[in-house]
Amino acid sequence: MVKEALADTRVVILNGARQTGKSTLAEQCLRGMPEVTKRYLDDKATRTSAETDPAGFLDAPGTMMIDEVQRVPDLWLSIKHAVDRDPRPGHFLLTGSARLLGLSSLGDSLPGRSETIELFPLSQGEINGTPDGFIDAVFAAGADFRTGSSELRRKDYLTAAARGGYPEAIRRTAPRRRAQFYSSYLDDIMSRDVHQVADIRRGSDMRRLVAALAAQTSGLLNYSRLSADLGIPVTTLRDYVDILELIYLVRLVPAWSANATARAISTPKLTFTDSGLAAYLLTGVTNDTTTGAIMETFVLGELTRQLTWSTTMARLHHYRDRDGYEVDAVLEDNAGRIVAIEVKAAETIRPDDFRGLRALQRRLGDRFHAGLVLYCGDQQLPFGDALTGVPISALWTTPPPELQV
Template identity: 55%
Template sequence: MMIAPDLYPRHAVDLVGQALADTRVVVINGARQVGKSTLAQLVANSSTNVRTYFLDDAAVRAAAEADPTGFVRHDGLLLIDEVQRVPELLLGIKLEVDRDPRPGRFLLTGSARLLGLRDLPDALPGRTETIELWPLSQGEIHGTPDSFVDTVFGQGPDTHVPESTLRRPDYVARALQGGYPEAVRRADARRRGRFFNSYLSDLITRDVRQVSEITHATDLRRLIGALAACMAGMAVPERLSRDLGLAASTVRRHLDALELIYVVRRIPAWSNNLTTRAVATPKLIMIDSGLAGHLTGMSLKRAAHPTAPVGPLLENFVIGELARQLTWAEEPIQLFHYRDRDGNEVDAVLERASGEIVGIEVKASETVRADDFRGLHQLARKAGDQFLAGYVMYAGAQPLPFGDRMRALPIETIWTI
């Protein structure tokens, strides 16, 4: 499998540059080790009069804590990496941009969503634009277009799709590799496993503590393992509480923290009734399928067994690829899932601002049946004229029509068209 030699979040470079041209403060948020610093430096290198601070450096951090206001005073672009390490800087930044409202003053990176930090003194409302950075997409790893979301809303079910050369083992291998640049570089599964172990330890000992009060690290580790085991399933804190013997309030608090530091993402339920949306149970995915696979002990050998739980892994993988594309789509698109009282489900529902939707079901098999479209047909009846198309993404080779607005497509279509 060929890997692009220069791994960086190419889709986000233009987004950050455009944001700096319009906005006083640009924040790059994302998980640890996804390339935030690399992205920020790529953008900064194309600018003039840039000053850069890395708050992982103890001496730099001490200077920032001693004089937050003086630390952020600079006439050009100021890049501050891991700004959540010294939240007091945000007050100084607020004073600076209020005094001088020129765009492109500050470029900040952080491993947690700034609005969720416990000690955040000011969220800079109306002064910032946030770019969310996920682990690398398949298109970024392999140099392919990554335009499925834009294409299906622009062209609908008549989009031309070529046959695929990938099969189920290929998709499992890609899902287990994940998208953290360091994991992608490690072709050997054992070395990649060591990276994931180290990554998990850093999350628990450092990142989570920045956003939440953690008293028992072992409980948090058990919860992360349980979340990986139910990836692409419903996020029900009460069930996790019973299974793990933890208080439901503890589970909820830890879930919130894990979402803030980009370990998990809760996908809300879709309904054409906004009140129903607000109270329905969300679906949970792991931000990185490689970490999820590692936590569940999945391997290529194990995945070859007929009873191996490959379906949730590939569903998590596909939904993650769709979520990545939403960050650079040409128009605002929201991601949901669908489930009704009769048990009809659709793994992913994409909705544009006008209300039109596209449904996507994920199948781990190399064949597809008419019954695989059951949930999509129910969604189409529920949405009426707002339903543009329904797709079953499967591990086979051929794009196939399955009736009005329904198509079966190879999974790799997501990053190749």
Template identity: 65%
Template sequence: MRRATDYRPRRASDLVAEALLDTRVVVINGARQVGKSTLAELVVRQHPNGTTRFLDHPLTRSAAVEDPIRFIDHDGLMLIDEVQRVPDLWLAIKYLVDRDPRPGRFLLTGSARLLSLSSLPDSLPGRSETIELWPLSQGEIDDEPDGFVDAAFTHGADLRAESRDLRRKDYLTRVERGGFPEAVQRETPRRRQRFFQSYIDDLISRDIKQVADIQRAGDMRRLISLLAAQTGGLLSANRLAGELGIVRSTVQRYLEILETIYLIRLIPGWSTNATTRALATPKVTFVDTGLAAHLTAGPLADLSVGGLMENFVLGEIARQLSWSDIGASIYHYRDRDKHEVDGIIEDNSGRVIGIEVKAAETVRSEDFKGLRLLRNRLGTRFLAGFVLYCGSQSLSFGDGLTCLPISALWTTPRP
């Protein structure tokens, strides 16, 4: 566990605490090394009579395999770390909480989307709540409010941001650093590169083997590199299959595995009756931009900067959606006429915020082309369109359209 002086408070901690008040089983899911165990341990320490079980210890894991019911028999809150290592525990937990439905019985962590694993014998419908923990947001790193999403739906295009002394090079530094706590803690790019290399090696040799039988690890490694080179671009399984020399069905299976272990995130295409020519093809993003940047060769080239900056912005928005008071989802938009918008945030009532990302320090009127198209087609459903860029000014570009510095994502207070 990290030293207390190194720990950065996580916004997910409040979500976990709230869930334990009324839910029997709470699951913290996320990539390896995002801080799941640290967060879970801190939560358990706040509960009297709490206990922990770490399944990465061979003796502990053996005990869980031999006698699952006795292993989990405890009166208070029990943390089981890396629960996917012993699938039979799932049924044992279900057995106990069905007979004793008190809330706050179990806190589970896993480095994969647990309910999608074929090795698990059953799910826990109505008994569990899953909270996804992502790499650190910029607000968690800098102790800023991370309030852009809520503020955008509250203020619309009237939203303005404080000017911060950040230039393009400063944003690129953040992109390359990423949000893994261990990488953020390391002081030099060279030390971070060592972390990222070890991370990829462990991912392929350990995590992937936990969720699937991969015979040709070299194909998986090459696929990961190809995805990093096209981050922010549309996914084409056919093209990837051609470049790798393997069949399309294998590529699709590999992509599902990479989503399951939280390496990549696919942003679905968005459409509505007003945009009937929209494409359903998803967009590829990495859960951590530092890892994606590491997988591109050498310093960031101009061709990769735009995609990584877009990945960075969409990733920050996705993190905020996990704790936002606004029930919303993130998409991207592209149609057959090649009109596109980098990000679409749609709330449960159908209101839409459009996001364009520019890895430049200036903004031009044509940068709002896709946003204007959406505004004109959606009418009152279109709440605002923002171009987020590497400059410092907040300016109006017409009805419902505004440019903001990218830092507005984490410096904007929540309403």
């Protein structure tokens, strides 16, 4: 994907959380290319050069890779001028540990000149070497979607969710060593990344907010309740959550609504980008509510990752209405077709688990393409027209349509 973008786009931006392999991927994509210049802004001397003489810093033939470009915001305008004067594709490959186009310090979003590719922690398919073709397959098949049985059980899914997708966390098999990684990771995020994108004077408030958000991961984001619990003004909380989303620590899943569902609630759902980090923050707090929240965070994370490479152009939402019906994930493609997904952290499945899916199906009619309950059981089970229970592992073991036989 990065190589394809470099072939026809002036500026390619590789965005993602720290420790997701952005620099490594960028370097791999540039191998074999002629005239490549690499600049690493974590290096103080390199950063000083960029700040002192941006135009001179960018003056190089071929493709220039700039790692952690958000560290010198003044480079952005110089990059715009450079690609306007020299519009060849593949001029710059930029990496950043923040959503660059959301930073207020960058004055221009380079419309028509750039393409952004997001890199998340590893998916289960990338970890296990399996197809990761669920989204394309379910949109292609609709009510006829089929998947195989699974050998995984609830404890296996919980283990995978607690492990997360950061490469360093995966390598650390001992729970104590993995917990140490997450502790150091959060320290680095709080002391470095947060301060790169905003002037935070009370870091302790941000840390308390992160812990509070973990306790309600995959729940509706209620700023008023958070404000009362933490003693932080609502306006400040909104700014802090925006920062955490900019640096890929959390993700806001927008509410889905349409004319057919006028009673829908518009409140976004907040989920952690990595389920392992959320599980670490909830260490010692184990009950059915937190287990279900971690499992939903895990599934939403897998869907988010898969959307970055699936050929189906779909968007991820959630649904909840004033009548008490809710659906954990709503995928809508460009044709307006809806694939609705519920997540259950149980090895058995009941008709009542489809309550929200059936309500959405009644209201949408033909737009309702398929409804699935992803659960911790071992087999696919039918529950009515276009409704089925599917093992969670189908997310990463289902091949895309072109690979199915």
